Amino acid sequence: MNVAAVESWIEAPLRRYVxxxxxxxxxxxxxxxxxxxxxxxxxxxxxxxxxxxxxxxHATSGxxxxxxxxxxxxxxxxxGATHQLFLSALETRRGTYLCLTVFDETSSLGLVRLYCEExxxxxISAAPNAITARPTPTLAADFEVELNRNLAALFSGPKGAAVxx
Amino acid sequence: xxxxxxxTREITCKIVYYGPGxxxxxxxxxxxxxxxxxxxxxxxxxxxxxxxxTLFFDFLPLDxxxxxxxxxxxxxxxxxxxxxxxxxxRLVLQGADGxxxxxxxxxxxxxxxxxxLQDLHANLADQGIDARAMPLVLQYNKQxxxxxxILGTSLLSDALNFREVPEFSADAxxxxxxxxxxxxxxxxxxxxxxxxxxxPAPMAAAAR
Numbered sequence: 001m002n003v004a005a006v007e008s009w010i011e012a013p014l015r016r017y018v019x020x021x022x023x024x025x026x027x028x029x030x031x032x033x034x035x036x037x038x039x040x041x042x043x044x045x046x047x048x049x050x051x052x053x054x055x056x057x058h059a060t061s062g063x064x065x066x067x068x069x070x071x072x073x074x075x076x077x078x079x080g081a082t083h084q085l086f087l088s089a090l091e092t093r094r095g096t097y098l099c100l101t102v103f104d105e106t107s108s109l110g111l112v113r114l115y116c117e118e119x120x121x122x123x124i125s126a127a128p129n130a131i132t133a134r135p136t137p138t139l140a141a142d143f144e145v146e147l148n149r150n151l152a153a154l155f156s157g158p159k160g161a162a163v164x165x
Numbered sequence: 166x167x168x169x170x171x172x173t174r175e176i177t178c179k180i181v182y183y184g185p186g187x188x189x190x191x192x193x194x195x196x197x198x199x200x201x202x203x204x205x206x207x208x209x210x211x212x213x214x215x216x217x218x219t220l221f222f223d224f225l226p227l228d229x230x231x232x233x234x235x236x237x238x239x240x241x242x243x244x245x246x247x248x249x250x251x252x253x254x255r256l257v258l259q260g261a262d263g264x265x266x267x268x269x270x271x272x273x274x275x276x277x278x279x280x281x282l283q284d285l286h287a288n289l290a291d292q293g294i295d296a297r298a299m300p301l302v303l304q305y306n307k308q309x310x311x312x313x314x315i316l317g318t319s320l321l322s323d324a325l326n327f328r329e330v331p332e333f334s335a336d337a338x339x340x341x342x343x344x345x346x347x348x349x350x351x352x353x354x355x356x357x358x359x360x361x362x363x364x365p366a367p368m369a370a371a372a373r
Contacts, residue, residue, distance in 0.1 A: 004173070006168055006169075006170045008172070030166065030168075030260060031259060031260070032166060032179060032259045032260020032261075033179070033224075033240070033242075033260070034166065034168050034177060034179065034240075034260065035168075035177075036168075046207060046208055048207055048226045048240065049207060049208055049210045049224060049226070052210060052222075052224040052240070052242075053210065053212075053224075056212070056221055056222065056256070056257075059256040059259075060221075060256075063252055063256070137169050137171075137176060137233070137235055137358060137359065139232065139233040139235070139355060139358070139359040140233040143232050143233045143355060143359065144352055146230075146231070146232045146233065147229070147232055147237075147348070147351060147352060147355065148348065150229045150230035150231075150232065150237075151229065151344065151347065151348050151351065153205075153230065154200070154201045154202070154205055154227070154229065154230075155197075155200045155201070155344045
């Protein structure tokens with residue numbers, strides 16, 4: 001199983017969650033849609049697009065919950081013909097994360113929900129106590145040169161525009 | 166909230182294209198999508214109505230290549246411009262590292278541009294973000310239209326650019342100004358990241 005995480009303390013709990021819940025894929029993301037960690041058969045999925053859509057679904061269901069129920073809905077379940085997904089918000093000391101879980105007939109919603117709660121607890125205990133000072137990526141002083149070169153490569157022959165002022 | 170993965174030396178930043186309805190935000194992304202080689206872009210996702218108006222957002226992931234040893238990825242989002250999608254705009258704006266404000270240069274759209282810019286500031290404030298700390302670029306789109314229909318860039322600048330941020334004349338349908346706006350916001354965001362300034366969004370640090 002492939003596991004990749006922006007923060008290393010997430011890896012072990014997420015790997016265990018995928019095993020225990022018999023999930024195909026689990027992705028931990030920030031509510032803004034940024035991928036924090038992924039585990040499982042993620043090559044089948046465009047993870048970035050899935051996270052953007054999952055963040056939207058979470059935001060939408062949260063807002064619907066607030067308007068209809070007075071509180072945001074904390075979990076969303078969609079059932080397809082062969083695959084199902086469960087999307088849940090997990091509060092940790094490092095803030096709120098969303099967990100997007102894709103599973104098939106080898107698992108069940110009950111199992112996924114059960115272990116999702118365990119994942120939440122595992123993340124709380126694994127999270128570093130304090131947010132340490134955020135390291136800064138050291139970009140070369142002339143990184144604009146590389147940026148311009150890379151952007152020019154993206155737009156082969158960009159058309160010019162007037163830069164005002 | 167820029168994500169920096171030191172293990173894989175990867176930077177991911179979120180850029181939001183903001184502006185009034187029909188100003189050309191989605192057109193910017195379509196132009197970018199059409200110009201960028203397949204191996205440097207992901208699939209463009211559009212949640213739109215049947216008449217192709219943006220309902221929730223457009224999303225385009227871009228791989229900018231390696232900058233100072235970091236694989237640099239940008240996620241471009243648009244917001245729906247219509248006034249009644251205020252909640253959606255707030256949600257899409259969450260965690261943004263930079264904003265390209267796409268103004269409609271047509272004279273009769275001036276009030277909508279101003280209202281949308283005020284809406285941007287209000288939504289940032291709602292999220293506890295000082296708008297002055299958010300990297301911002303202004304794009305005056307549709308400058309290709311007949312001159313009697315549009316406002317000149319100096320007039321638009323007077324009305325909208327009180328922060329004196331980088332500003333660009335554009336014709337997003339055909340390309341001029343699109344690349345320059347993206348280059349400028351990318352530079353502002355990366356400069357900010359490199360300087361160690363705190364994220365505009367008050368969120369947990371994600372770097373390790």
